Amino acid sequence: MADHYEVLGVSRDASTDEIKKAYRRLARQLHPDVNPGDDAAEKFKLVTHAYDVLSDDDSRRRYDMGGGDGAAGNFGGFGGFGDIFETFFGAGQGGGRAARPRSRRERGQDALVRVTLDLGDVVFGAHRDIEVDTAVLCETCNGSCCQEGTSPVTCDICGGSGHVQRQVRSLLGNVVTSQPCGTCEGYGTTIPYPCGTCGGQGRVRSRRTVSLDIPAGVETGLRLQLPGSGEVGKAGGPHGDLYVEVTVNPHPSFSRDGDDLLATLEVSMPDAVLGTETTIQGLDGEVELEIRSGVQSGDVLTIKGRGITPLRGTQRGDLRVGVQVVTPTKLDSAQRALIEDFAKKTKAPGPQLAQFQQGLFSKLRDRFRSH
Known part of the structure; x- marks a missing residue:
């Protein structure tokens, strides 16, 4: 061989x-x-x-x-x-299989809308009614694309195949090529009496309202998918999907670190020395804080379970409050005398270098700046 x-x-x-x-x-x-x-x-x-x-x-x-x-x-x-x-x-030459006509029904395109939330909405989730401008089913023809009482008819050019063949004489003999029918555009049928409302498309543009439950824990850039809520396809084809892109507005007092909330609490020097109790307004109500005597700048007060509900889960994060002790900058003579007397009695050492360490409050502050 x-x-x-x-x-x-x-x-x-x-x-x-x-x-x-x-x-x-x-x-x-x-x-x-x-x-x-x-x-x-x-x-x-x-x-x-x-x-x-x-x-x-x-x-x-x-x-x-x-x-x-x-x-x-x-x-x-x-x-x-x-x-x-x-x-x-290519198909159709030398007696190949005949091509099939294509369907008028097509899947609709996906749609994208954007929704803006406040940080408080992220704690427990939120409900929104979103206005969507998209394609909906034509109510006049109900997706048939035809006027009432009419229907598509078989194309008399391609005989319903959606394709026409052309025979060409070449050095290799008779070569038959196949291409979509220009009369019916490959559908195999024509619509002599198209619907006057949709122009034979089976759908029209319209504004509709979509109700959306936004889960807790979402963040900026996240896209939520609503299957089948996009635009309807041609000739009443299946709907595409609707994507909702989330943007979370920054908050003046709180920042987010994963499922935790971060905040900065300014404490006066007397309160830092003596200790005190205070109430702050959280994203979901009032929060009681106890400030121990001798608290330092950079100390963190952690309140369990007052952060954000995770996107997948039920256990809320924490609220972490970084303490910043505020040193007075303007003292009258009496106040200054009291401080000087206090310094003499405590015999505190003068300023000196200590072993360097990256305090937790500094880390929190860096995070605040990055948000």
Whole structure:
């Protein structure tokens, strides 16, 4: 049996593209319509069979390993000359399978809307009614695209196939090409009496309201997907999806760190020295804080369970309040005398360097600046 590589005139390390080019060149030379000799027909069979073996990675590997042709009969697995040319020159040539008409019903496009929330909405979630300007089903024709009492009719040009064929005489014989019918646009039917409301589209533009429950824990940039809430497709096709992109407004007093809320509490020097109790207004109501005597700037007061409900879960984060002790900058003579007397009695050491450490409050402050 002849070597397949020699039959095609390529080297054993030839690429798939080189093998294909060699076959197409030989097929044009040896095709019976061009070269009617008996010898040419036999060579054409050999060339076709060699191509079928070498064009498939698995059969080529088996052939290179001495495992035989690795391909079925009937000219290398092809159904005949018609199938060969359908493979290389497109569907519809040489008696290929006829193309089907395309459906008028199409899936609608997805829609994107944006919603803005306050940080307080993120704690427990929120409900919003969103106005969406999109395509909805035409109520006049109910998606049929036709006037009442009429229906689509079979295209008299393509006979309902949606495609028309054209036969061209070439060196390889009669080549048949197929293309979408220009009369029915490939649908196989025409609409002689389109709906006057939608113009034969089966849908119209309209503004509608979508109710949305936004879960707790969302953050800026998150997109929520509402399947089937996008625009309706042509001719009453299925709806696309609606995506809601969330933006969370910054808060003047609170910042977010994961599921925790961060805040800064300014404490006067006397309250820092003596300790006190205070009430602050949280995002979900009042919060009682106890400030111990001797609290320092950078200390953090943690209130469990007063942060944000996570997007997936029920256990709320914490509220973390960083303390900033405020040193008075304006003192009258009496106040200054009291401070000087206090300093003499406490005999506090003068300013001095201490071992450096990155305090937690500094970390919180850096986070505040980044939000």
